Amino acid sequence: MVTLSIWVISSDTYNTVLTSQQETMKRQVSSVEDAVEDYIDDVKTIAQLIATEPSSLTALRGNAQAASVHINHFLQNNPDYWAAFVFDANGKIVAGSNANGTNLAGEDRNTRDYVHSVLSEKQVVISQDILMSQSGSAYIFAVAAPVRDEYGNVIGGVGIFPFWHKFTERYLDNSRIGEEGYGYMLDAKGRVIAHAIDKKLMLKDMRGYDFINTILTEGSGATQYEWEGRAKRMSFKTIPATGWIVIMSAYEDDLAALAIKQRNYLAIGGVAVAILLIALVALMLRRAVIIPVNRMLTFAGRITDGDFKAELEGEYKYELALLADKLGVMVADLKHKLGFSQGVLNGLNVPCGIVGPDFRMVWVNKHLCTLLEKPEALEKYAGIKSGEMYWNDPGKDTLSNRAIRENSALQQEAVWVGPSGTTKHIKVDTTPFHDMDGTMLGSVSIWTDLTEIRIQQEKIRQQNERIAHAAIQANQISHQLSSAAERLAAQINEANTGSGVQLERAGSTATAMEEMNATIFEVARNAGSAAKDASTAKDNAQNGADIVSKVIEAISAIHTKAEGLRISMEKLGTQAESIGDVMNVISDIADQTNLLALNAAIEAARAGDAGRGFAVVADEVRKLAEKTMRATLEVGEAISVMQNVAASNVHATGEAAQAVSSSTELAQTSGETLREIVTLIETVADQVSSIATAADQQSAASDEINRSMDEINRISEATAGLMTQSLEAVQGVSKMASELNRVIAEMSSE
Structure with missing residues (x-):
């Protein structure tokens, strides 16, 4: 019974120990798997950080210096990495080096799977193959992350190569089950990528063994097999991210020896607890640190990719909470600054x-x-x-x-x-x-x-040239107008002088006519006396002859003055006609000036604001031209009246000359009669009667001559007044011409 009990207890203990050891193997496999996954997450994070560095983007744009410095610094501070570099979309390395300090820039990696994968998948990739370094002294694997430009386009990538053997030395080589149990790892192709005991098996293809094919087929689980005549147990599990398989293997008798050796229980338990604690710590570290940090990296990556609506998810504690707050503030500030910049650009x-x-x-x-x-x-x-x-x-x-x-x-x-x-x-x-x-x-x-501005400048320049040309023409016309006004003033002044002479001669003629009228009355009175006193007829006849001689002389003087007055009036008419011609010239000049002023105003209006000053000057020129035309019309009307008056004067002077001629003939007849009276006294009565009749006729003619002379005097006074007005009008025209010259000069200076 005791033996049975011992056997039962031993058997139960044996099975319990085997089961316990199998579970321990599973936990160790899980622990190594977690360590590998954490390790992979770490290297992926590092690859992403290097890929998001501004120097990596700058290197792909031709400036690799900053990226080279950054990579060298990274390798110096991280001895667990063999190499790191930045490659372009063609797989050519633009910046990078290895742990030996060799510059890798210019080398081609276009044939590598990780290059094609990261450029096509546009996310972080891990090579499933473990490689031997070029020096042959270490095992490495590749991790690649895409490099994006400002628009999120993948334009290249970053590759880093961790030392795989350093990881396995820390997390796999020291894992033991019993005295002879150990761990190793296979890739998806069945090659050994890690072995805690036999390093010669590295990269050896193990698919020739049935238990290896079982592992490759099932992926995860536990199995038993025989190795070199001894039964072995193993536990295995596949890492999804890489396809790598973590395996813990031990001999059964080695596992059962623990049951026999009770003294090792506590040690084994301690190891198991330690492994469990490590796994627990790793799990807690993953949940408390790595996962939150990964969330922050994801958030930062979305912001980097331009997704400014991204939000930082999850809850954070301790320093990570402070980091999350600072990251949120930083992103908010970044969004504000980018929004401000974009708003400024969109607002232009x-x-x-x-x-x-x-x-x-x-x-x-x-x-x-x-x-x-x-x-x-x-x-x-x-x-x-x-x-x-x-x-x-x-x-x-x-x-x-x-x-x-x-x-x-x-x-x-x-x-x-x-x-x-x-x-x-x-x-x-x-x-x-x-x-x-x-x-x-x-x-x-x-x-x-500036096209429209340059066109307007050219139009203004051409407009200024046209206005300047018009100003030159207006200046010439104003000079012609001034010269014509001066000539007209001289002619009017000369006509005014002739009018004064005419007025003076008309006064002399009136005096002579008054004397002749008195003489005629005296003849009539003497003729009456001769009729009453025939005895004194001879004496009176002689006196009459003398008086008639004086009358003849006076009439001759009147005839001479009347002839001079006629000639002066004809000259006055000629001068008046000349003045009319000059006024026609002035009127034509005024019309041309008004036309030029109108053209200048039109051109100035086309010039807009730049020609406003010229428009004012042109308007002043037009007003002066209108004043000149009105003054010319007034002078023309005055000259026309003067011409009509001069014609009347000529006509009246002609009639006066005819009357004087008639008086001369009558006076001669009276003289002859008086001489006949002296010799033929017997006919005195008849002759005296004839003399009385002739005296009456002379009196009538004298009255007519006197009236004509009064009319000539009035016409001469009117002519003198009109000439004075004409002179004032011409002086006004001359003043307007001077003002026109001044305005044109101002316009030219502008």
Whole structure:
């Protein structure tokens, strides 16, 4: 019974120990799996961090210096990594090195699976193959992350290569079950990628063994097999991210020896507890640190990709809570600044474009596309060369490119010819801009269309030339008007002098006529006395003869003065006609001046605001021309009246001359009669009667002559007044001509 009890207890203990050891193996497998997954997450995070570094993007754009420095610094501070580099979309390394300090730039990795995977899948990838380093002294594997530009496009990638054997030394080589139990790992192809005991098996294909094929087929679980005549148990599990399989293997008798050796229970239990604690700590660390950090990385990655609506999910404790708060504040500030910048760009109502440091377009607005006759959507022009955008010539060195190279603001005026053949005068202002670290980000250009301004300037220049030409013509006409006015004033002055002489002669004629009238009355009185006193007829006849002689002399003087008055009046009529011709010339000049002033006003109106001053001057010239025309009409009317009066004077003077001639004949007849009276006294009565009759006729003729002379006197006075008015009018015309000269001079100076 005791033996049975011992056997039962021993058997139960044996089975219990085997079961316990099998569970321990499972836990160890899970622990190693968790460690591998955490390790993979860590290296993926590091790859993402390097990929999101600005220096990686800069390296892909031609400046690899910063990325090289960063990678060298990373390798120096992380001895668990063999190499790191940045490669472009063709798989060519642009920056990177290995742990030996070898520069890998320029090497081609286009044949590597991880290069094609990261460029096609556009996410972090891990190579499923463990590789031997070029030095042959270490085992490595590849982790690659995509590098994106500002628009989220994958333009290359980052590759890092951790030392795989250093990880297995820490987490696999020291894992033991019993005295002989150990762990190892296979890849999905059945090759040994880690072995705690026999390093010679590394990368050896084990698919020739049945238990290996069982592992590859089932993926996870436990199994038994025989190895070198001894029974073995193993537990295995596949890591989904890589396809790698973690295996713990031990001999059964080695596992059962623990049941016999009770003294080792506590040690084994301690080891198990330690492993459990490690697994627990790893799990807690994963939940408390790694997972929150990964969420933060995911959040930061979405923000980096331009998803500003992303929110940081989950709850955070301790320092991670503070980090989450700071990250939220940073993102909010970033959104504010980017929103402000985008708002400023969208608010620009002038043609504007931004060129990046690679001389390609980063941003354009619709106003620039309209000006440059670019009908496509704005997004179509992002990434094209600035020369192609601005000048339809990809090879042209634009002002924006120069501003970036010279790091200075520039401006230029140029003639731009569009695809449709339209020619425009353009002013371009461009200035470079930098980030807060002073790194060149590109240049901003504003295009201003000056075409309409240049057209208006040319029109104003031509308008000024036409106005200047009109001013010269007006100046010439004003000089002609002034000269004509001066000649007219001289002629009127001469006519005024002749009118004074006419008035003086008319006064003398009136005096002579009064004397003749008195003489005629005396003849009539003597004739009456002769009729009463015939005895004294001879004496009276003799006296009559004397008086008749005086009458003849007076009439002759009157005839001479009347003839002179007629000639003067004819000259006055001629002068008046000359004045009329001059006034016609002045009227024509005034009409031309008014026409020129009207043309100048029209041209000034076309010039707009620039010709407003000329419009005022032209209006003043037009008013002066109108005043000149009115004055010319008034002078013409006065001269016409003067011509009519002069004609009347000539006619009256002719009649007076005829009357004087008649009086002369009568006086001669009276003389003959008186001589006959002296010799023929017997006929005195008849002759005295004839003398009385002749005296009556002479009295009537004398009255007619006296009336004519009064009329001539009045006409002469009227003529003198009209000539004075004409002189004043001509002086006014001369003054207007001077004012016209002054206005034209002011217009010319303007």
